[in-house]
Amino acid sequence: MKFLCVQNLTIRFGGVTALNNVSLEVNEGEVLSVIGPNGAGKTTLFNCISRLYNPDRGKITFQGQDILKLKAHEISRLGIARTFQNIELFTNMTVIENILLGRHIFRRSGLLSQAIFYGKAWREEIGHRRKAEEVIDFLELQVHRNKRIGRLPYGVQKLVELGRALALEPRVLLMDEVSSGMSLEETQDLMIWIKDIQEDLGVTIILVEHNMRLVMGVSDRIAVLDYGKNIAEGQPEEIQSNQEVINAYLGESNAVVRS
Ligand SMILES: Nc1ncnc2c1ncn2[C@@H]1O[C@H](COP(=O)(O)OP(=O)(O)OP(=O)(O)O)[C@@H](O)[C@H]1O
Ligand SMILES: [Mg+2]
Known part of the structure; x- marks a missing residue:
């Protein structure tokens, strides 16, 4: 049984399709980063998992349980916690x-x-x-x-x-741009804490971040969204050299960032 599984998630706001058939599997104990340009749907994905938004289509399961049937406060009781992009x-x-x-x-x-x-x-x-x-x-x-x-x-x-x-x-922690507004030193501490949260506290982490040094340094796997769609998924090295990801988001300069 998959730990946390998002299948074919779609949600629209008026004319905007914020998530378009997005799927994602999260393994227990890993740090999975979700990256992509502004407006790609990353926060919307978190809002669906934490049940602030109701997707139009799709399924989200946590340890086999359909969590779209639950309310937001029941999600935190299951052990899924999050931070907010806007504090x-x-x-x-x-x-x-x-x-x-x-x-x-x-x-x-x-x-x-x-x-x-x-x-x-x-x-x-x-x-x-x-x-x-x-x-x-x-x-x-x-x-x-x-x-x-x-x-x-x-x-x-x-x-x-x-x-x-x-x-x-929590058993699962959703972190939405925690490093934004942090100094270089604070961001370096954050990298250590993320690994401590994963390894010492045994928490599974889904990380949304624009700081590629941080992402490449802590992630076991990375999923990339663009315009509400999955465009790539893989290990940090694979993502850094994926031409579609470089074109859509990383740009040539970020593609050589090393942890
Ligand atoms: N409540 C809402 N009402 C209307 N549109 C929304 C709502 N929530 C999200 N959207 C739209 O959905 C799209 C995805 O937004 P989202 O905030 O998920 O992007 P993001 O990947 O988190 O971007 P960023 O990196 O800038 O935080 C955007 O076009 C946004 O305007
Ligand atoms: Mg966001």
Whole structure:
């Protein structure tokens, strides 16, 4: 059984066919990058997997289960988490508060039970906080822990987005342009964390990125979309030398980028 499988996905917005019969298979434990020019349909693909969009046609299965039958909150319970291309954090809240919010799907005790079974709710809360602190340590966000999101540089906000998704303890992580707005140094750290998330945490990653050095450095496989269609799929070296991909997206200069 395939781990995550997208079959013949089509979605239209008025006259625009954002995805046109797109198929993709993701193996458990791999980093699969999805690349392509602006408007190729990459974010739309993530929006379909995370159930924000309803495709017109096609099928998406996770471990054999048809996830198009599920609602967005049920997708996160299955262990599929994502970051957003346009940051979706609470800007008036602190880093730790935003990361704790990533744990909301695990919360069992409501306000009433918190009042009655105070001890149980308290233990649950401690567990959530411990997990959030682990994420803060993992992404080396300690110095920013109590700062409000709105006061942080964009690159750090992107990391907090990643932290909020990791707090979900996902099995699959969809990362949408996490490196955009990051400095060279932050991007180099991000490359290491992506490999750590894959290898140490055992998370399967689907990466949407325009930074080809990052893509070529961390990907096991790469799928290429152009105008909502699959145009290529393969190992980084194959993609870099694929003439159709070079013409549609990479250009001759990027084609020689090495990790
Ligand atoms: N909600 C929507 N309503 C109308 N059109 C949409 C909507 N979502 C996406 N589209 C259109 O679908 C196409 C694909 O957009 P998408 O955001 O998926 O591209 P992308 O590959 O993520 O591009 P980028 O690299 O710039 O982020 C674009 O033409 C876009 O305008
Ligand atoms: Mg996008």
